[in-house]
Amino acid sequence: MCGITGIFDTRGGSDISRAVLQRMNDSQLHRGPDEGSLHIEPGVGLGHRRLSIIDIATGQQPLFNEDGSVVVVFNGEIYNYQQLILELQALGHVFHTRSDTEVIVHAWESWGADCVKRFRGMFAFALWDRNQQTFFMARDRMGVKPMYYALLDDGTLLFGSELKSILAHGGLRRDIDPLAVEEYFALGYVAEPRTIFKQAQKLSPAHSLTIRRGQPLVEPVAYWDVRFSLDNPISETDAQAELVLRLKESVRLRMIAEVPLGAFLSGGVDSSAVVAVMAGLSSEPVNTCSIGFDDPAFNESAFAQKVANRYRTNHRLEVVKSDDFDLIDTLARLYDEPYADSSAIPTYRVCQLARKHVTVALSGDGGDEAMGGYRRYRMHLMEDRMRSALPQGMRGSLFGTLGKLYPKADWAPRMFRAKTTFEGLARSSVEAYFHTVSILRGPMREALFSQSFRTELAGYNAQEVFKRHAARAGTDDPLAFIQYLDLKTYLVGDINTKVDRASMAHSLEVREPLMDHELVEWLATLPSSHKINGQEGKHIFKKSMEPYLPNDVLYRPKMGFAVPLARWFRGPLKQRVRDAVLGERLVSTGWFNPAYLRHLVDAHQSGASDHSAPLWTLLMFEAFLRQVVDTPVAEVDVAAVAEAVP
Template sequence: MCGITGIFDTRGKRDIDRAVLHRMNESQHHRGPVEGGVHVEPGLGLGHRRLSIIDLSTGQQPLYNEDGSVCVVFNGEIYNYQELIPELLALGHRFHTRSDTEVIVHAWEAWGEACVERFRGMFAFALWDRNRDTLFLARDRLGVKPLYYALLDDGSFLFGSELKSLLAHGGLRREIDPCAVEEYFALGYVAEPRAIFKQARKLPPAHTLLLRRGQPLGEPREYWDVRFTLDNPISDEDACEELTARLKESIRLRMISEVPLGAFLSGGVDSSAVVALMAGLSDSPVNTCSIGFSDPAFNESEFARRVADRYQTNHHLDIVESDDFDLIDTLARLYDEPYADSSAIPTYRVCQLARKHVTVALSGDGGDESFGGYRRYRLHLMEEKMRAALPLGLRRPLFGALGALYPKADWAPRMFRAKTTFEGMARTSVEAYLHSISILRAPMREQLFSARFKSALGGYDVSEVFARHAARAGTDDPLALIQYLDLKTYLVGDINTKVDRASMAHSLEVREPLMDHELVEWLATLDSTRKIRGQEGKFLLKKAMEPLLPDDVLYRPKMGFAVPLARWFRGPLKQRVQESILGARLADSGWFNRDYLQHLVSAHNNGSRDYSASIWTLLMFEAFLRNVMEAGEPA
């Protein structure tokens, strides 16, 4: 795992300032503390920070082809590189290293832009071909590895693994995109391809970007998408057998390493399945790492311990105090953009723990999206049955009125909390799903934002993100549609972003066997009843793992990686909330309705409402303004 960055002159061959390139590269030192390298020639500069995982002695970057005309900087892993080497050798290419990075160089020479279609892995890379006067950028299919870019007013094109490397250049304007703010307060992150700054963009997952000197910057090109065909006639028994075989292969590929390797073990189904299969593939005990919480309501470390004991792993457990909220400013600096998933705190801590024992850790991320594990999926399917019974023309006015009139009863038993359901019934399937997952739903954002900010939005609404993806989903199956939406939005913008920044902060490489694209493609051929059957999510995964894991791990209620926000904001963080949300920084932006901010804080403090998620989202936005916007230009 590494950090990449670079500068490309799209208009000519002006000299690249080495000091600026070095500063951009060193801003990502945490991503690759082992060594750094740069390549500079007229009109081009490439930078790389290395965390050595494979080919420790000769895998330095930038890495070149035989005559030095092709150069690459690469972040990630190509898991099938050993299969590609013989094929490239047969085509006449010569290898000087044993690294997966060199495969990229020769694959480009052999197959051009289509090279990415041959790679199985997580990656973001930039490749320079001097003979073609071409810069080629690519990102993996599921967006595990990040890649930001920006075209400056003077024609300089910047790119980097993290937004901070672009900021370190000094030429990127810190001008916030109001549309990105709208997305953030709805989703808790800024959705691809947008970035928080107007000049910057994220390269979307499964896309490439080709730049030729003297030509206008084109649009990214998509090279892969998942299709939910749901047409696989396989039986449950055979599906369990094939799933186990596919998981073993995916995990085996991700266990290739020349440095200490282990796994996260939360005690949930996904990470427990990964550890159980790793144990069967390893000649030595697997290293496992878990975080426990002093508050038993948030602690599932006992279930992790049961799995660790069953497979006799080298288990490492850290107990984190439930009031572990000192990371707010650290996270704001780490993520560069506003980011509101509070589970970033325990994720940061488990990465910190893991790095004491291993350099590479396998995770269970991606399982909920592909196997149908989220509780919200089951709730959505229940609502879909009701929506199917009445046409939208009747539902919208009827349930719209009920939703507006019904009180928001956070204090009441769940069966009486019908406001969200009524609001969802008044919407289309896609609108309802967005409504259900939004942190501040549309009516709340309407009250949150000032008239000045709404004017700056120009009518833009986050629903455009979901409508765009839904139009390309290629399925009207209720579960498959929202799985597709999550693969395009939540998995990339929230889960992968969280794990990448938290792990790279500690120079830890995290690998994702449940996000193997071939596995995701196969799962998309299975009928949705293989994911959710009755009220049981992850049906197929759990059935396949029954011989390997105890029932109380497989079939217990999902807990998640949560922190006690509601209690924090009424207790130890009460004063900080007052100062941050009702202070001058948010007020001076002119974007927020102060009366509504006061309502959020007051109603939460007196216990009449649970606004903890909204307050955390505002708290992290204020921390972003303070730690990134006001950080000033680099020295």
């Protein structure tokens, strides 16, 4: 796992400043504290920070082919690299290392842009082919590893694993994209391919970008997509057995390392299953790490301990105080863009704990999206059955009216909170699901933004992100449809972003067996009834894990990795949230309605409403403005960036 960055002159062979490239590279020191190297030639500068995992002795980057005409910088792991080495050697390529990085340059020589289709793993890389005068970038299928890039007005292309390396160049304009702000306040993150800055973009998952020097910049090209065929005739019993075999293969591939290896163990189904499989594949006890909370309402460490005891793991538990809110500014600097998932706090802490003992940790991320685990999936299916029973015209009129009239009742038992359900029933399936997952729903964003900012948006609604993906979903199955949307949006923009930044802040590599693209492809062939059966999510996964895990781990209600925001904002963070949300920095943008900001704070702190999620979203946006936008251009405090590096 590493950090990559670079500069490419798309028009010619201008001189690359070593000092600027060094500054860009140093900004990502936390991603690779072991080594750092640069390669510079006319019009091309590549930087790499290394966290040594595989082929520690000879796997340094930037790395070249035999004659030095192709050079690559690479972040991630290609798990099938040993198989590809044999295949490429048979084609006549000579390898000088045992690293997966060298596979990339030889695969490019043999297969060109199609080389990415041969790679199984998590990766983002940039490659320069001098003979073909071609610059090539690619990102893995599931979007586990990040890639940012920006084309400056003079034709200079900048790229990096994190946005901070591009900012460190000094040439990027920090003009904020109003459409990105709309997406952030709807979703809690800025969705691919947009970034918070107008001039920068993210390379979307499963996309590559080919630039030939002197030719116009083209759009990225998709090289893969998941297809929910749901047509696998396999019996449920046989599917359970095959799922176990596929999971074992995925875990085995991700246990290849020359450094200490372990796993996160939350006590939930996904991480517990990964640990159970690891234990069966390892001759040594598995290293496991858990975070517990001193508030019982948020603590599931007892279930993690059950699994640890069963498999006799080397288990480390660290109890975090429920008032662990000192990371707000740290997170804003870490994520470079506004990011509003408050579970970033415990994720940061569990990565911090894990890095004390291991360099690589396996996680259970991706299981809910691939196997139908979220409670909102079951609610959506219930609503969808009701939607299908009535014509759209009748639904819109009837339930739209009920949704407006029914009071918002956050305080009431869930069965009486019908406002959201009525609003959902009035919409199409994609509109309803977007409404479900939004942090600030449409009417709240309408009230939040000033008239001048709404004019800047020119009618743009973050719902367009979901509609764009929905057009390519290729299925009308209600569950598969929203799984596809989550795989393209929430998994990438929220989960993968959270884990990458939190782990890399501590120079920890995290690998996700449940995001193996071949496993995801196979799961997409299974009927949806294998995933949600009655009111039970992840049905086939839980059934397949019954021989390996206790029933109270498999079938207990999902807890999640939550923090007590509502209490914080009425207690220890009461003044801080008032100062941030009602303070000068947000008001100075001119984007927000001050009266509505005051309403959100007052209604929450009086106990009249629970606005903790919108307030956290505003708090993190204000921190982003202070910590990122207001930071002097091209000033990189390497000591501050590296403070978390072991």
